Each structure stands twice: as C-alpha cells, then as structure tokens.
Amino acid sequence: MAAYLDELNPDQRQAAAHADGPVLVIAGAGTGKTKTLACRVAYLIDKGTPPDRILLLTFTRRAAAEMLTRAARSAGTSATGKVWGGTFHAIANRLLRTYGRAIGLVPEFTVIDQADAADLMNLIRNDLGLAKTNRRFPRKSTLVAIYSRLVNARIKLSALLEQHYPWCHDERDGIKQIIEAYTQRKRAQQVLDYDDLLLYWRALLAAPVVGDQIADRFAHILVDEYQDTNIIQAEILQQMRCGNPNLMVVGDDAQSIYSFRAATVRNILDFPAQFPGASIVKLQQNYRSVQPILAASNAVMAQAVERYTKDLFTQRPGGQKPTVITCFDEAEQTTEVCTRILEQREAGIALRRQAVLFRAGHHSDMLEVELTRRNIPFVKYGGLKFVEAAHVKDMLALLRLLENPRDQIGWFRVLQLLPGIGPASAARFLVAMGLRDPAPGQDALPSDGAVPVSAPSAAALLARAGDIPPAARDPFAALRQAVGDCLGESGLAGGGPQESLSPASTIERLRRFYDPIVHRLYENPVVRLRDLEQLEQIATRYKSRSQFITDITLDPPSSTQDLAGPPLLDEDWLTLSTIHSAKGMEWDAVHILHAADGMIPSDMATGSQPEIDEERRLLYVAMTRAKDFLYFYFPLRYYHRSRGQTDRHSYAQLTRFIPSPPSPAAALFERQSGPQVRADEAAAAPDCAAPTAAKAVDDLLKDLLA
DNA sequence: GGCATGTGTATTTTT
DNA sequence: TACACATGCC
Numbered sequence: 001m002a003a004y005l006d007e008l009n010p011d012q013r014q015a016a017a018h019a020d021g022p023v024l025v026i027a028g029a030g031t032g033k034t035k036t037l038a039c040r041v042a043y044l045i046d047k048g049t050p051p052d053r054i055l056l057l058t059f060t061r062r063a064a065a066e067m068l069t070r071a072a073r074s075a076g077t078s079a080t081g082k083v084w085g086g087t088f089h090a091i092a093n094r095l096l097r098t099y100g101r102a103i104g105l106v107p108e109f110t111v112i113d114q115a116d117a118a119d120l121m122n123l124i125r126n127d128l129g130l131a132k133t134n135r136r137f138p139r140k141s142t143l144v145a146i147y148s149r150l151v152n153a154r155i156k157l158s159a160l161l162e163q164h165y166p167w168c169h170d171e172r173d174g175i176k177q178i179i180e181a182y183t184q185r186k187r188a189q190q191v192l193d194y195d196d197l198l199l200y201w202r203a204l205l206a207a208p209v210v211g212d213q214i215a216d217r218f219a220h221i222l223v224d225e226y227q228d229t230n231i232i233q234a235e236i237l238q239q240m241r242c243g244n245p246n247l248m249v250v251g252d253d254a255q256s257i258y259s260f261r262a263a264t265v266r267n268i269l270d271f272p273a274q275f276p277g278a279s280i281v282k283l284q285q286n287y288r289s290v291q292p293i294l295a296a297s298n299a300v301m302a303q304a305v306e307r308y309t310k311d312l313f314t315q316r317p318g319g320q321k322p323t324v325i326t327c328f329d330e331a332e333q334t335t336e337v338c339t340r341i342l343e344q345r346e347a348g349i350a351l352r353r354q355a356v357l358f359r360a361g362h363h364s365d366m367l368e369v370e371l372t373r374r375n376i377p378f379v380k381y382g383g384l385k386f387v388e389a390a391h392v393k394d395m396l397a398l399l400r401l402l403e404n405p406r407d408q409i410g411w412f413r414v415l416q417l418l419p420g421i422g423p424a425s426a427a428r429f430l431v432a433m434g435l436r437d438p439a440p441g442q443d444a445l446p447s448d449g450a451v452p453v454s455a456p457s458a459a460a461l462l463a464r465a466g467d468i469p470p471a472a473r474d475p476f477a478a479l480r481q482a483v484g485d486c487l488g489e490s491g492l493a494g495g496g497p498q499e500s501l502s503p504a505s506t507i508e509r510l511r512r513f514y515d516p517i518v519h520r521l522y523e524n525p526v527v528r529l530r531d532l533e534q535l536e537q538i539a540t541r542y543k544s545r546s547q548f549i550t551d552i553t554l555d556p557p558s559s560t561q562d563l564a565g566p567p568l569l570d571e572d573w574l575t576l577s578t579i580h581s582a583k584g585m586e587w588d589a590v591h592i593l594h595a596a597d598g599m600i601p602s603d604m605a606t607g608s609q610p611e612i613d614e615e616r617r618l619l620y621v622a623m624t625r626a627k628d629f630l631y632f633y634f635p636l637r638y639y640h641r642s643r644g645q646t647d648r649h650s651y652a653q654l655t656r657f658i659p660s661p662p663s664p665a666a667a668l669f670e671r672q673s674g675p676q677v678r679a680d681e682a683a684a685a686p687d688c689a690a691p692t693a694a695k696a697v698d699d700l701l702k703d704l705l706a
Numbered sequence: 707g708g709c710a711t712g713t714g715t716a717t718t719t720t721t
Numbered sequence: 722t723a724c725a726c727a728t729g730c731c
Contacts, residue, residue, distance in 0.1 A: 059721085060721085087721060088721080089721050090721090113721090114720085114721090139725080140725095194720090194721050195721090197721085198721095257719075258719080258720075258721095260718080260719060260720085261719085261720065261721075359718070359719075360717090360718050360719070361718080361719085362717090362718095362722095363718095382719080382720085385720095419708090420707090420708070420709095421708085422707060422708045422709075423707090423708090424707055424708085425707075425708085469707090469708090471708095553721095554721070555721085556721095578718085578719065578720095579719080580718090580719045580720070581719090581720085602718055602719085603717095603718095604717080604718055604719095605718075605719090618719085
C-alpha cells in the first residue's frame with residue numbers, strides 16, 4: 001500500500017481508496033477532509049488515471065490549490081498540476097471558452113460581477129420606464145438577488161417572490177419584464193454573469209455532440225463542500241457523469257451556511273437517492289479541537305430544531321473550556337480581544353495561529369482601527385472588496401471593453417467618466433456605435449442564439465461615435481488613443497494590427513489616461529491610483545488579458561494580503577475574517593466577536609426557523625475552527641448612531657445559541673467579565689439590600705397580621 | 707442634459 | 722456611513 005494511505009484512519013482510507021461508483025463522504029468539522037481528498041487525488045493518479053481526466057470542484061480557488069499541493073506531496077509527482085481544479089464557476093468558464101461556440105458563445109465573452117449585473121438591471125429598469133412610476137419598485141441589487149435565486153433554486157417567480165420577497169410581489173410583471181430583457185441583452189452583448197456560467201455549462205452538457213464530449217472528458221469527479229451546492233450544480237453533476245459513475249462528494253450538513261446563494265442541504269441528504277448505488281463513508285474523528293471545545297460546539301448544535309445525527313469525537317486530551325467574556329460595550333470588547341491576543345502571543349501562539357471571526361464584514365471596523373494603532377499586523381478576509389471600489393471597477397470596465405467591445409455595461413460606465421457626458425449622451429454614443437437600436441431597450445446585435453460574427457474592436461467603435469460635446473472632445477480623443485495603443489491599433493486605419501500590449505502594460509497605459517479622471521471625480525485620488533498600481537502588479541503574473549480579467553472577476557483579491565503579494569517569511573500577522581470566509585480554515589486560538597443576539601443570529605435572519613438554524617450552523621462553523629482556545633466576546637451595550645453625540649444605547653442579550661444557566665450545557669462555557677463590567681457589578685447595589693427590604697416587608701406584614 | 711448639492715434611508719454572508 | 726434618489730442651477 002502507498003505510504004500516504006498508511007497515514008489515514010480506516011474511514012479516511014476507505015474514502016481515499018474507494019473503487020469506482022458514486023460515494024458520499026460525510027466529513028464532520030476537523031475530520032481530515034482536505035487530507036483525505038488530497039490522498040484520493042494522489043491515489044487516482046497512482047492507479048493510472050491521467051491527471052487531466054480528474055475534475056476537482058472546490059468552494060474557493062485557495063482550497064483547490066491547497067489540495068493539489070498536498071496531493072503532489074503525497075504522490076511525489078508534479079503531475080497534479082494538470083488536474084482540473086477550481087470552483088464550479090471557474091471550471092464553467094474554462095469549458096465555455098473552449099466549447100462555447102456550440103451554444104452561441106464567442107470565446108471572447110466577458111464575465112460580469114454582481115455590481116455590473118445590478119447596473120445592467122438599472123439600465124433596463126430605466127429603459128422600460130419602471131423606475132419612475134412605482135415608488136416601491138425593488139432596487140437594482142434586489143433585482144439581481146431575485147434573478148439569481150430564481151435560476152439557482154429553479155423556483156417559479158411567483159412562488160419565489162411570495163416566499164422571499166413578499167413586498168415585491170405586486171411588481172411581479174415589471175420584474176418579469178426586466179428579467180426577460182436582462183437575459184436577452186446579456187446574450188446580445190456576449191456577457192455572462194455568475195449564474196450564467198452555471199446555466200451555460202448545464203446547457204452545454206445538453207447540447208448534442210459537445211455534451212457527451214465534455215462528460216467523457218473526465219474519469220473522476222470530486223466535489224468538496226457539497227452541502228453548499230445548489231440545484232443547478234447538482235444537475236450539472238448528474239449530466240457530467242452520464243456513462244461515468246465515478247463521482248465523490250464530500251460535505252457536512254452541519255456546516256451548510258450558503259442558503260442565501262440557493263445552496264440546499266437536500267443535495268447532500270438526497271445524494272444516495274439521486275445517485276443510485278452510492279456508498280456512504282462517515283468521517284467522525286475530529287483531529288482539530290480539544291475535547292471541551294468540541295463538547296461546547298456539539299451542545300450548540302444539539303439545540304437545533306432540525307438536526308442530523310453525527311457524533312464527533314476527539315482524542316485530544318486536556319484543553320480548557322470556551323470562554324465567554326462579557327464586555328461593557330464594543331470599545332471594551334476591542335481592548336479585551338487585543339489583550340487576549342497579546343497574552344496568547346506571549347504564551348507562544350504566534351499571531352498567524354490566531355484568528356478573529358465575525359458575522360458581517362463591518363463588525364471588525366473598530367478592532368481594525370485599534371490593531372493599526374497598536375501596530376499589530378493583520379489581514380482581513382471577506383467584507384468589502386477591492387474590486388468593488390469605483391476606480392477599480394472603472395479600470396476593469398476598460399479592460400473588458402478591449403476584450404469584448406459589445407459589452408454595453410462597460411461602455412456605459414466608461415463613457416460617463418468623460419466630462420460633459422452623462423447617461424443620455426452615453427446612450428446616444430451606444431446607438432452611434434451600432435451597439436444599440438434607437439428604440440430604448442433594444443440591442444442591435446442578434447439575440448436569437450446564433451453565434452454572432454466578429455464585432456469591430458473597441459477602438460474602431462470609438463471612431464464611429466458621431467458628434468461629441470465640446471467639453472468632452474479632448475478626453476474623448478485621449479480615450480481613443482489609449483484604447484488604440486492597448487490594442488495595437490493606434491496606427492491609421494488599414495494598417496495591419498500591431499501587437500496588443502501585455503496585461504500589465506495595458507493597465508499602465510490605461511492608468512495614464514485615467515489619472516486626470518480620478519483627480520476630477522473622486523476623493524483621495526492618490527490612494528486610488530495606488531490601488532491601480534497594485535492591480536498592475538497583479539497583472540504582471542498574467543500573459544493573457546482575458547485570463548487576467550476573468551480571474552479577477554471570478555476570484556477577486558479577498559484580503560489585504562492578496563493585494564500586497566506574498567508576505568515575508570518571518571512576518572507574523574493576525575487573521576480577521578467573516579465566518580463565511582473562514583470555512584475550511586483552522587487556528588490554535590479563535591476569537592469570536594459580537595456574540596450577541598442581533599449579530600449572531602443577525603437581525604436580518606431571524607424571520608424563520610430555517611434561517612435561525614442556519615445562523616446556528618454559522619456559529620458552529622466559527623467554533624469548530626478552534627484547536628486549543630476559543631473566546632466569545634459579548635458587548636452589553638450598543639450605541640445608536642444619531643446626530644450629535646448622544647450616548648443613546650440599548651442593551652444586548654447574549655446570543656441565544658450559547659446555553660445559559662438553567663440549562664446544564666451552560667457549564668460547558670467559562671464566563672468572565674471585562675474590567676468595566678466588573679467595576680459596574682461592584683458598584684451596583686450590594687447583595688444585602690434584598691434581604692433588608694424583605695425584612696422590612698415581613699415586619700410590616702407581621703405587624704398587620706398580629 | 708450634465709452636474710453639484712441636499713435629503714433620506716437601509717444596513718449579512720459570496721461565486 | 723455611504724449610497725440612492727430628488728432638486729435646482731448652469
């Protein structure tokens with residue numbers, strides 16, 4: 001037997017060395033799932049499966065990279081580099097670039113993110129005149145959310161609105177119209193949103209010849225985090241394995257935390273029914289956490305209304321109970337967490353082996369300020385992202401246009417950067433460039449599914465844009481020049497195309513064009529320009545412009561660290577992360593902020609029992625990241641933001657998921673208070689007051705009854 | 707039609 | 722707080 005299989009426990013080995021056929025691996029938190037999957041890949045290659053016939057679908061690119069690195073180490077080969085690894089979306093992109101023509105996609109299609117999708121929705125809403133008439137019409141981001149859930153959950157619009165967006169139900173017709181136009185326009189523009197990547201992959205599989213070709217391409221399919229996949233993804237897997245039974249899915253129903261993305265735990269529960277003949281392997285030995293942490297985590301899950309059976313056990317002896325620290329307010333929470341982090345570092349746990357986790361991106365705002373003040377280095381995952389900043393979006397829109405000149409969302413954004421050009425002029429230009437019919441809402445390119453013929457380049461299109469407002473003339477010329485330079489078309493028309501610039505040089509060239517615009521339009525231009533230098537830095541790793549744009553859209557830099565590049569080896573830094581982004585990670589010490597009702601569970605998610613259960617699983621995920629030490633911080637007071645410096649505040653309750661004293665499970669948690677809370681308690685009415693009062697009442701009664 | 711200014715508001719999680 | 726939307730001036 002191969003040496004790496006010896007390092008696995010019997011269950012893990014059974015999974016890694018499974019023969020053919022479908023397998024469901026139920027892998028509880030910390031049960032060595034990554035290791036098992038990595039060994040599985042190594043095993044398959046050892047047994048003669050060509051690496052490029054293995055498909056490894058993961059939740060993030062980081063997860064795929066880690067597994068393949070580990071597989072390479074186990075198998076002692078670098079051939080794992082040829083394994084197709086990545087997210088569903090990234091793999092869809094890769095397949096569609098190659099085979100997309102079969103279903104009407106040109107290979108230069110561009111991928112838009114949620115914000116771009118929202119902008120397109122907005123354009124359509126205006127074109128259809130739906131923005132004006134109704135005051136309560138859903139916002140653009142809501143429209144995107146509705147559309148996304150509609151296709152990912154495969155649920156009828158009416159039912160969807162009733163269930164999740166009851167206040168939008170009256171606008172059903174308008175929403176329907178917008179979604180139809182949205183679909184049509186994307187197709188005419190050869191633009192795909194995130195959901196389209198999945199929809200088109202599915203469509204590709206249903207296409208006559210190509211479908212079988214793709215399904216036959218892979219001998220083994222492995223899927224990680226299966227509890228967080230949705231119906232479309234399950235359908236894709238069904239079709240991917242026609243004639244090929246070798247599918248392994250790995251997941252944990254107790255860690256399902258993406259229902260807002262239409263993920264459904266049914267996928268994992270129904271797997272045996274959907275894939276007849278499936279074997280089931282359960283990994284239940286936890287190698288991560290000490291017993292008290294595991295016991296507390298299990299207790300949190302035990303209260304779930306709907307729960308699934310699993311018995312996690314650990315052989316890690318000793319360890320201390322998780323500690324709940326009651327704080328006076330958020331400020332005290334901040335100092336308390338800093339204190340404990342530094343204490344732990346003194347005790348030998350480097351910052352790198354500690355993490356601070358929270359429900360929402362902004363929950364760490366105050367902490368970030370304090371860490372900066374104290375010179376404690378950190379990186380933050382999740383929350384607001386680099387690519388959501390206006391200036392980065394501007395630059396990416398420019399890049400997309402070079403790639404796909406039909407992209408109207410890009411044009412609409414870029415044209416309005418020029419002085420004197422607003423929405424109306426931009427729309428006029430689109431007509432002049434032949435991208436859009438004069439009648440509002442109609443795109444000029446075919447939308448019937450036929451593969452469009454090649455479109456003129458962005459530079460050629462700019463040459464067609466009729467009359468230009470005087471104020472915009474020079475900037476417009478500058479844009480033309482910049483675009484021409486990037487495409488290698490700046491020579492006079494008719495001259496053969498020269499080399500187009502590399503991704504990094506392209507950004508460098510566009511930055512020169514963009515520099516005055518940033519100064520004119522935005523605050524702190526210097527900071528923003530520095531961001532674009534960072535973007536250029538990232539681009540140096542790429543040879544292909546298309547690859548760069550797609551990567552940055554599908555896998556945006558999610559932390560400050562990603563932007564700064566690999567840190568120096570001897571550097572030590574703390575991790576801050578949303579709980580969602582902490583999936584699959586582990587640290588020696590974990591600090592959970594805002595363990596208060598209203599934060600976890602979020603006030604936005606207490607409407608129904610399933611929502612509350614998901615919040616509970618979220619807390620469970622956070623807790624099970626910890627190996628040795630786990631701390632909850634619970635601020636008693638939350639101040640309301642209002643004008644003036646009022647100190648109006650309300651009192652919070654400890655999160656309902658942590659058991660309180662009447663329950664025996666409360667004993668699984670240690671309780672402490674911050675200094676201000678202790679001072680308060682000491683200053684409060686002394687304990688003798690109650691007996692004294694009682695005595696007075698008793699005396700009175702005694703007197704009356706006498 | 708563009709743009710600056712003012713007012714109101716809603717506020718999670720991510721590919 | 723930051724963003725979306727309304728208003729009023731050039």
